[in-house]
Amino acid sequence: MASTVAAAAIATTALWTTSGAVAGGGFTLNVPAEYPRLEDAIAASSPGDVILLAAGTYPGDVEVPEGKGDITIRGVDRNTVIFDGEDVRRNAIDVAADGVTLENMSAHNFVENGFYWDGVEGFAGRYLTVWNVGLYAIYAISSRDGVMEHSYASGAGDAAFYIGECNPCDTVVRNVTGALSAVGYSGTNAGGNLIVEDSRFENNSVGILPNSFEVGLEPPPQRDAIFRRNVVIGTGTVAVPRATPLGGFHGIGIGILGGVGNLVEDNEVTGSTRYGIAVFTAVDYQRTWLPAENQVTGNRVSGSGTADLALAGGSGAGNCFADNEAETVLPAGLTGCSEAGDGSAEFADEIVIPPPRMLEGLPAAPPYSSMPAPPAQQAMPVESNQPGRPGRDAAMLVWIAVSGGIALALVGAVLFVLRRRTRAQP
Numbered sequence: 001m002a003s004t005v006a007a008a009a010i011a012t013t014a015l016w017t018t019s020g021a022v023a024g025g026g027f028t029l030n031v032p033a034e035y036p037r038l039e040d041a042i043a044a045s046s047p048g049d050v051i052l053l054a055a056g057t058y059p060g061d062v063e064v065p066e067g068k069g070d071i072t073i074r075g076v077d078r079n080t081v082i083f084d085g086e087d088v089r090r091n092a093i094d095v096a097a098d099g100v101t102l103e104n105m106s107a108h109n110f111v112e113n114g115f116y117w118d119g120v121e122g123f124a125g126r127y128l129t130v131w132n133v134g135l136y137a138i139y140a141i142s143s144r145d146g147v148m149e150h151s152y153a154s155g156a157g158d159a160a161f162y163i164g165e166c167n168p169c170d171t172v173v174r175n176v177t178g179a180l181s182a183v184g185y186s187g188t189n190a191g192g193n194l195i196v197e198d199s200r201f202e203n204n205s206v207g208i209l210p211n212s213f214e215v216g217l218e219p220p221p222q223r224d225a226i227f228r229r230n231v232v233i234g235t236g237t238v239a240v241p242r243a244t245p246l247g248g249f250h251g252i253g254i255g256i257l258g259g260v261g262n263l264v265e266d267n268e269v270t271g272s273t274r275y276g277i278a279v280f281t282a283v284d285y286q287r288t289w290l291p292a293e294n295q296v297t298g299n300r301v302s303g304s305g306t307a308d309l310a311l312a313g314g315s316g317a318g319n320c321f322a323d324n325e326a327e328t329v330l331p332a333g334l335t336g337c338s339e340a341g342d343g344s345a346e347f348a349d350e351i352v353i354p355p356p357r358m359l360e361g362l363p364a365a366p367p368y369s370s371m372p373a374p375p376a377q378q379a380m381p382v383e384s385n386q387p388g389r390p391g392r393d394a395a396m397l398v399w400i401a402v403s404g405g406i407a408l409a410l411v412g413a414v415l416f417v418l419r420r421r422t423r424a425q426p
Helices: 002-023 038-044 245-249 345-351 392-424
Strands: 028-031 050-053 056-058 062-064 072-075 081-084 091-095 100-110 113-118 121-133 138-141 144-149 152-156 159-164 171-174 177-179 183-188 194-197 200-202 206-211 225-228 231-233 252-257 263-265 268-270 275-280 295-297 300-302 307-311 320-322
Touching (some): 038 050, 038 062, 091 100, 113 121, 138 144, 159 171, 183 194, 252 268, 275 300, 275 345, 300 307, 307 345
Parallel strands (some): 028 050, 050 072, 100 121, 121 152, 144 171, 152 177, 159 183, 177 200, 225 263, 231 268, 252 275
């Protein structure tokens, strides 16, 4: 009998080992109900876990380190889970781990960035709102295999949305709004299965600006990105914060700055103070990157201050303009595919200079902290915002009950068999 009871104990131990492995991943960690701070929940998390933030104000400057990948940080309500930097803290959440999702929350008044991923494989930002930050609002650098969607960013001193220094990026930005920022979307040396689509960029200094510069992580030129079905409105019409030399290209709705092999298709660009869609050379103090083989097709551009469509003189070959609706173009008759050196000399003289010089003579920009807060934004759908599994403590109680019940059943079965054997003996 002793050996049989020991076997039952071994079986129970095996059950505990299994339950621990299951409980170690895929559970909901509640902040602050179970973990006082978000940092505490991150430290306790395992792959597959959801960290659920209750309504309230959080200080930010949170880091997700490399060893804490494949988790989700989610607010219970996009408009009431708020990270407030108070114009003294740097970032809301800085992610250095692969496979981390941030969703359904807001951030404002950070001196650097809102939510961003740095050097990761796999990332997602959904139903995020960021306003009034010194640099980037929602930002991924040297990161791949990502998505930014259903998000709103405004009042960024650099870019509302940024995908930078990756090729291939394997990333999509869709159904977002970028407003009142130096650049609505910026992408330095970013391309390769990179898509910006079905989004709105309004009242920025520059609307959409993929660009080529030597900045150290992914070599220029920027290449092979797609910009389609976006709405770009009022570029250059409002004074916005400006913490980047790229803000000197103010008044350009969509600009291809030294890029190669990009597709600009089926966008609506209205009311840019200078140029609606423009293709031009990127100039650093020591190097230039010529735009080449870019396709600008099927766009509707109107109300631009200087020209709806423009190609700068001295550009590379194969920049093709087709089936666009535009009233004014530079050079005159701009259509078809360019030869090397084609374009408007007038436009080149104005725009093909180092970005810092573009800032000369511009009026002072307002501080990022002075921009208006956005209205409340659509929260994440309820069916997507439910904790799928119990918290760790509740889960442990369930496993205790299940394990204890099974153990008792095993012991009872052993005793029953032994009792029958005892009765059967002569």
